[in-house]
Amino acid sequence: MPDRPTPSQPRKLHQWESAVDKQIREAQERGDFDALPGRGKPLPRDSWGGGEWALAYHVLKQAGETLPWIALGREIEVAEERLRKLAESARSMPPADRVRARERYLREAAALDKMLLEYSFLIPSRRLEKGRLPPHIAARQWDSALGA
Numbered sequence: 001m002p003d004r005p006t007p008s009q010p011r012k013l014h015q016w017e018s019a020v021d022k023q024i025r026e027a028q029e030r031g032d033f034d035a036l037p038g039r040g041k042p043l044p045r046d047s048w049g050g051g052e053w054a055l056a057y058h059v060l061k062q063a064g065e066t067l068p069w070i071a072l073g074r075e076i077e078v079a080e081e082r083l084r085k086l087a088e089s090a091r092s093m094p095p096a097d098r099v100r101a102r103e104r105y106l107r108e109a110a111a112l113d114k115m116l117l118e119y120s121f122l123i124p125s126r127r128l129e130k131g132r133l134p135p136h137i138a139a140r141q142w143d144s145a146l147g148a
Helices: 019-030 051-062 068-090 095-122 135-145
Strands: none
Touching: 068 095, 068 135, 095 135
16 A cells, blocks of 8 residues: 555645656756756846736747737837827927928827727736827827927
8 A cells, every 4th residue: 555644644745746846846956957047037027918927928928929919019119109209300390391290190190099999909907008099189299299
């Protein structure tokens, strides 16, 4: 009969480990993981995900893959930066060029607003939601950026 603990003999913690846990523990004891890069340092935090999904996002990132909502979020960041630069550069433009730049700004803001709407349907959590950019707010942002 196998050596089974009785209630008066509780199992030791190492007796409960799985075969995989045992192999990992033995490799650690041999020092197989000691020379790995980043040993002892925390995994880098990614702004796109955390908590219980952090490892999944990290694995995807390491594989050069991403989730659709993360890719769209990056496109949104690029579009926001493009709008900011356009408004900033308009300060030094002659008035006639500012009119065309404003039209371009409003077109790009409308495209950004569509991306923001799509993004809001893709994200896994409302805490990741970004505010929309409706036309009246985009126009107000343009005017305030130029001091109008």
